[in-house]
Amino acid sequence: MSSFHRDTWVEVDLDCIYENVQAIQEHVTQDVTVIAVVKANAYGHGDAQVANVALEAGAKYLAVSFLDEAMSLRQQGITAPILVLGASRVSDLPLAAKEDITLTVFQKEWVEEATSAYQGSKEVKLHLKLDTGMGRIGARSKEEVAQILELIEKASNLQTEGIYTHFATADELQSDYVERQFERFHTLLNQITNKYRIPMIHCGNSATTLRFPKRIFNAVRVGIAMYGLTPSPEMEPELPFPLKEAFSLHTKLVHVKRLSIGESVSYGATYTTKEEEWIGTVPVGYADGWIRKLQGMNILVDGKLAPIVGRICMDQFMIKLPHELPIGTKVTLIGEQDGKKISSNDVAAKLDTINYEVPCMISYRVPRMFWRNGSIMEVRNYLQTNH
Numbered sequence: 001m002s003s004f005h006r007d008t009w010v011e012v013d014l015d016c017i018y019e020n021v022q023a024i025q026e027h028v029t030q031d032v033t034v035i036a037v038v039k040a041n042a043y044g045h046g047d048a049q050v051a052n053v054a055l056e057a058g059a060k061y062l063a064v065s066f067l068d069e070a071m072s073l074r075q076q077g078i079t080a081p082i083l084v085l086g087a088s089r090v091s092d093l094p095l096a097a098k099e100d101i102t103l104t105v106f107q108k109e110w111v112e113e114a115t116s117a118y119q120g121s122k123e124v125k126l127h128l129k130l131d132t133g134m135g136r137i138g139a140r141s142k143e144e145v146a147q148i149l150e151l152i153e154k155a156s157n158l159q160t161e162g163i164y165t166h167f168a169t170a171d172e173l174q175s176d177y178v179e180r181q182f183e184r185f186h187t188l189l190n191q192i193t194n195k196y197r198i199p200m201i202h203c204g205n206s207a208t209t210l211r212f213p214k215r216i217f218n219a220v221r222v223g224i225a226m227y228g229l230t231p232s233p234e235m236e237p238e239l240p241f242p243l244k245e246a247f248s249l250h251t252k253l254v255h256v257k258r259l260s261i262g263e264s265v266s267y268g269a270t271y272t273t274k275e276e277e278w279i280g281t282v283p284v285g286y287a288d289g290w291i292r293k294l295q296g297m298n299i300l301v302d303g304k305l306a307p308i309v310g311r312i313c314m315d316q317f318m319i320k321l322p323h324e325l326p327i328g329t330k331v332t333l334i335g336e337q338d339g340k341k342i343s344s345n346d347v348a349a350k351l352d353t354i355n356y357e358v359p360c361m362i363s364y365r366v367p368r369m370f371w372r373n374g375s376i377m378e379v380r381n382y383l384q385t386n387h
């Protein structure tokens with residue numbers, strides 16, 4: 001277990017993630033493979049810790065964005081299958097083979113190059129990505145899909161294990177666009193499935209999985225819901241089961257002072273006291289991902305809301321305290337105190353962004369503390385290299 005030497009930390013409640021994955025598995029039935037999306041350090045929650053608990057709860061596959069993220073999981077002892085969702089280099093095929101990592105393919109040229117460049121004897125599993133309207137990566141035409149599958153079929157060391165697409169608007173209750181994507185996916189699949197036997201077919205992110213559990217083929221790629229966050233505010237009233245938010249962020253007051261009327265706080269002197277005020281200094285700043293736009297946000301101290309006053313600095317900011325409080329008093333930026341809660345949704349609303357961005361933006365300077373079965377299971381300080 002690593003140690004840390006600053007009084008600022010993230011808590012990840014792995015019990016919440018366990019329960020969310022179980023609920024998702026029940027929702028889609030046991031026949032459907034849950035692929036736990038743990039890219040970007042599991043949306044800031046800790047890649048290996050989340051992966052392990054998701055696998056314990058029933059997930060059978062993991063997904064990351066690029067090969068280094070998959071390697072990070074392997075280096076932490078994870079042996080479950082891992083799908084890389086983004087682009088990989090042809091020259092990394094031997095590494096993917098050695099580490100048993102599944103790659104996404106979506107270009108005929110890439111597959112052509114791969115079939116000539118990769119001469120290894122060990123088979124590499126591939127999932128073919130189709131672009132049905134996301135407009136990001138994916139083969140779009142019937143012709144290209146057929147050519148890619150044929151090239152892979154001919155290569156003895158490549159296997160098409162899966163075929164998938166990604167929806168752009170599944171979290172919007174207005175369903176026209178997602179219906180069009182479903183339709184295009186079906187059309188492309190129809191020409192393939194009588195010719196090839198592809199074991200895994202998937203199109204579901206969290207929103208699709210929660211809203212259309214009967215239409216998600218035989219696997220789902222679930223990220224945000226596993227972390228206990230709703231894919232969009234408009235889906236909140238529609239949730240088929242409650243989600244448990246796993247991520248919280250805490251710190252402690254490092255300095256407390258009383259300012260008299262007319263005194264200013266922080267860079268630019270943008271905040272001036274209107275009365276005698278108790279001001280607390282909090283050792284978190286924009287380099288921790290707590291960005292300057294959060295000036296004015298309320299956070300929790302002593303069970304009460306307290307506003308951030310003055311500009312947020314790189315490593316510290318100030319709050320207006322409800323009254324005098326001792327140094328060392330716990331401050332909660334995301335999470336609960338005395339029944340009051342600040343959700344990642346609230347931070348996202350303040351920043352005019354989506355909740356996905358909030359745990360992702362809390363930087364590697366902030367250690368993660370992992371709770372499991374009601375007690376601390378592990379602490380990870382990313383600034384220590386011997387973790």
Ligand code: PMH
Pocket residue numbers: 037085166204205206207221222223224225231356
């Ligand atoms: N599949 C793919 C291909 C993805 O890119 C993502 C998330 C997921 C599944 C999981 O989605 P969920 O978290 O909504 O369940 N990708 C992204 C992204 O690129 N930006 O925000 C989320």
